Amino acid sequence: MRETEASIERIWRVAPDIQRLELRVDDALRHLEAGQSLLATGASYLREQWLPVEVKQNSLIVERRMDSSYTPGQTVSLLGPIGNAFPWIAGQQKRLLLIAYDTYPTPLLLLADKALKQSASVALVLLSSAREYPFSALPTAIEVISGHDNAVWPERDETILWADQIFAVTKDALSQEYLSELAQIVKTLKMNLHINTFFGVVNPIQPCGTGACMACMVRCKTTNKLSCMDGPAFDLTEILLV
Amino acid sequence: MIEITSSRKNSITVTSPVLFAAGTVGFDGSPYRKLLSMDKFGALVTPPITFAPRQPATGPRVVPLPSGFLMHTGLPNPGINRVVRDYEKKWKRSVLPIIVHLVAEAPHKVEQAVQIIERSQVVAGIELGVHEQTTMRELSTLLEAARQHCDLPIMVQLPLYNAVPLGEVAQYNGADGLVVAAPPRGTARDTQTGRLIGGRLYGPWVKAQTLRVVGRVVQYAEVPVIASGGIHTPDDARDFLTAGAKAVQLDSVVWTQPHMAEMIATDLSGIDATRTTRTYVWQDDEIYSVSIEPPPTLPELPNLEDVTQQADVDAEWKD
Numbered sequence: 001m002r003e004t005e006a007s008i009e010r011i012w013r014v015a016p017d018i019q020r021l022e023l024r025v026d027d028a029l030r031h032l033e034a035g036q037s038l039l040a041t042g043a044s045y046l047r048e049q050w051l052p053v054e055v056k057q058n059s060l061i062v063e064r065r066m067d068s069s070y071t072p073g074q075t076v077s078l079l080g081p082i083g084n085a086f087p088w089i090a091g092q093q094k095r096l097l098l099i100a101y102d103t104y105p106t107p108l109l110l111l112a113d114k115a116l117k118q119s120a121s122v123a124l125v126l127l128s129s130a131r132e133y134p135f136s137a138l139p140t141a142i143e144v145i146s147g148h149d150n151a152v153w154p155e156r157d158e159t160i161l162w163a164d165q166i167f168a169v170t171k172d173a174l175s176q177e178y179l180s181e182l183a184q185i186v187k188t189l190k191m192n193l194h195i196n197t198f199f200g201v202v203n204p205i206q207p208c209g210t211g212a213c214m215a216c217m218v219r220c221k222t223t224n225k226l227s228c229m230d231g232p233a234f235d236l237t238e239i240l241l242v
Numbered sequence: 243m244i245e246i247t248s249s250r251k252n253s254i255t256v257t258s259p260v261l262f263a264a265g266t267v268g269f270d271g272s273p274y275r276k277l278l279s280m281d282k283f284g285a286l287v288t289p290p291i292t293f294a295p296r297q298p299a300t301g302p303r304v305v306p307l308p309s310g311f312l313m314h315t316g317l318p319n320p321g322i323n324r325v326v327r328d329y330e331k332k333w334k335r336s337v338l339p340i341i342v343h344l345v346a347e348a349p350h351k352v353e354q355a356v357q358i359i360e361r362s363q364v365v366a367g368i369e370l371g372v373h374e375q376t377t378m379r380e381l382s383t384l385l386e387a388a389r390q391h392c393d394l395p396i397m398v399q400l401p402l403y404n405a406v407p408l409g410e411v412a413q414y415n416g417a418d419g420l421v422v423a424a425p426p427r428g429t430a431r432d433t434q435t436g437r438l439i440g441g442r443l444y445g446p447w448v449k450a451q452t453l454r455v456v457g458r459v460v461q462y463a464e465v466p467v468i469a470s471g472g473i474h475t476p477d478d479a480r481d482f483l484t485a486g487a488k489a490v491q492l493d494s495v496v497w498t499q500p501h502m503a504e505m506i507a508t509d510l511s512g513i514d515a516t517r518t519t520r521t522y523v524w525q526d527d528e529i530y531s532v533s534i535e536p537p538p539t540l541p542e543l544p545n546l547e548d549v550t551q552q553a554d555v556d557a558e559w560k561d
Contacts, residue, residue: 001276003500045310045445047498079277079500172435175301205304207313207444208497210273212266214289214315217298224298224318 001080001210002028006040008074009059013066015134018104020053021070023060029078032060033085034111035201035233039209041077042068046207049082053109063106082209086111086233087196088165094120097163100130101151101178102171107201107232109138111167116141123163125153129171151181160189166198167233173202174218180241199233244284246489247367247395247418248465254339254367254395254419256284259483260507263470263491264343264369264399265289269325270332277500282507284489285339287369288325293351295321302439305430310445310494312430317345322355326362339366343399346370349387356392367395369421374401378411385415395419397468402426402448402455409459421468422456425493444494448472453481460486474502476509483510 004026013019029038032052039047048068054061064070088096088111096115098108105124112122116139126133127147135144147153160166166186170178179200187193207213209228216227219240225231243255264287267274271286280286299316319325322344333340342365344355352370359365370388372381381398388396397419398412405423412420425442432439449472456469469482470491479490490510496503 003277041498044306045308045498046304046306077499077501172302174303175435204302205306205311207304207311207494208273210268210277210497212268212273213313213497214265214298214318215303215313217315217318219297219300 001082002026004029004078004080005075006060006078008070008072008076011070011072014063014137017066018134018137019064019066019070021050021062021064022056023062023076024058025060025078029060029080030055030058032081032110034088034114035086035107036081036083037107037203037232038062038078038080039082039206040079046205047079047209049203049206049209050078051106051110051203053106054113055110063109079209082206082228083232084230086167086201087199087235088115088167089196090115090118091120094118095162095164096120096122097159097166098122098124099166099168099182100124100126100133100170101168101182102128103130103169104133105130105138105169107169107203108167112142113139123159125159127151127153151178151185156185157189160186165196167201168199169201169203173200174204174216176200176239176241179236179239183236183241186236193237195235195237198236200236200239201232202227202234203232244488246284246466246468247397250395250418252367252393252395254285254341256339256489258282258284258507258511259489260479260510261285261287261341261468261489261491262338262496263287263493264371266493266496269329270336270340271338272332274496274500278496278504281337282504282511283338284507285341285366286336287341287343287491288329289319290317290343290345290371291319291322291325291355292317292345293322293347293355295319295324301437302432302435303441305432305439305441307430307443307445309447310443312428312439312441312443314439314441322358326358330362330364333362333364340364341367341369341397343369343371344388346372346376346381346384349383352384353387353390356388356390356394356396360392360394365394367397367418368392369397369399370417371399371424372401372408372412374404374424374427376401376404376408378407381408381411382415385412385417389416397421399424399470400459402452402471405455406458410462413463413465417465419466419468419488420459420463421470421491422459422487423452423471425471426451444472446472446474446478449474449478449481453485456482456487457485473506474499476506479506479510 298318402423452471466488469487
């Protein structure tokens with residue numbers, strides 16, 4: 001964890017409400033892993049959580065909603081990296097199922113990118129408001145499945161049984177209602193929830209990103225954990241679901 | 243050296259008048275060890291600790307606001323026994339004096355918790371966090387319970403909007419210092435879920451209100467006053483010292499601008515004044531011409547249990 005400065009090199013719009021920023025960053029941030037994020041100074045008082053969607057040799061690409069405006073050449077203060085790499089099992093024959101439920105799949109895109117580069121198969125399910133996410137902003141090698149307003153999508157049972165690992169990002173992850181719904185489905189289909197199979201991505205607003213404020217604490221079966229220190233991916237066998 | 247509690251055998255002395263407010267750097271400062279030079283600060287106040295373990299709040303906990311944010315964590319902590327057991331060795335090695343922030347619950351819990359803290363022999367003092375609806379009578383009972391078996395200095399963190407009357411009660415009941423004040427409470431709507439969330443408010447706007455209250459409390463305070471609320475620059479901090487505070491506590495600035503937090507500590511620890519504005523004299527006549535008022539007779543507030551029951555009735559107003 002360091003406080004560094006980055007300059008915004010390029011800005012482009014990928015959808016009416018989504019923009020991407022290319023950042024020239026400190027050396028330490030060029031090896032960001034899928035799952036890790038940054039806290040950046042912006043227009044609001046709290047630092048904004050910036051989620052990388054692509055890591056290049058000399059720069060990072062992050063995705064932001066259009067509610068903030070940036071200018072090329074602008075310098076921002078970054079705090080990071082926040083969190084740990086997603087515990088995905090790399091490998092050629094691996095099958096990864098990503099689910100975005102009522103929120104955009106941005107936290108999962110770097111994982112999809114890295115998995116595809118290692119010849120894994122990746123399917124992305126967009127549920128509820130996540131369906132508004134532009135397909136054009138996704139890598140072409142991903143199989144995108146557009147679902148419904150609830151946890152239902154075409155060939156749902158087959159895709160769940162097909163996947164080696166599942167990562168789900170949901171709206172209001174701290175209340176865990178959506179995660180519980182998905183966990184129940186997986187539990188029924190796969191006979192139970194097995195360790196290292198299904199992960200919930202919990203990315204709430206983080207005032208500090210260092211583990212001090214405890215605003216991102218996730219209730220677990222044993223010791224409670226912090227999203228900024230132990231997450232953002234939590235094995236659903238480990239956390240206390242509602 | 244600056245004495246931040248009343249002079250007696252165990253008073254707390256610090257090298258810098260800039261302290262970490264309760265919960266800003268965790269139980270032992272480790273979250274900020276790589277980001278800040280801890281030795282530039284005066285002391286570390288732990289996150290609020292209760293007698294028994296507490297779970298985090300469910301649902302959204304942070305609501306961004308135009309000039310700050312609202313936070314409702316539910317004060318998660320593993321309870322005083324576990325905290326002392328887990329952190330005792332780390333506190334012993336700490337470069338900063340450790341002040342334990344104890345949530346003032348029932349008197350018997352405070353009495354037992356204080357004994358556990360005192361037994362550890364590595365804690366410099368206790369900051370007793372008082373609920374904003376605590377009555378004067380309840381506060382004196384709480385302090386009596388805390389004082390019964392404790393030689394450690396006890397500071398009372400006052401609620402912002404009741405700080406003036408409660409501070410006087412605290413002082414006359416054995417408090418060794420007054421912390422003015424706890425972040426004020428508010429309610430805001432979480433835009434993602436549409437729910438109303440009650441919690442504590444942070445941001446630069448808190449400073450003006452806190453400064454006024456500090457100015458009033460120092461009028462009668464015979465024990466040191468520590469100011470806390472909305473400090474975001476060295477000048478903010480210096481305003482509180484000019485108003486009569488012995489030290490200041492930094493809260494959310496540590497999270498949002500760690501670099502600035504260190505700058506405040508570095509600036510205030512030196513003798514050189516590097517104030518960017520010219521004014522060193524307080525020009526707010528109201529503060530210094532204010533007469534010392536007798537403790538006002540407040541209407542008796544409902545006790546905490548009644549308040550909790552009322553809160554349960556209205557589920558939407560979650561606090």
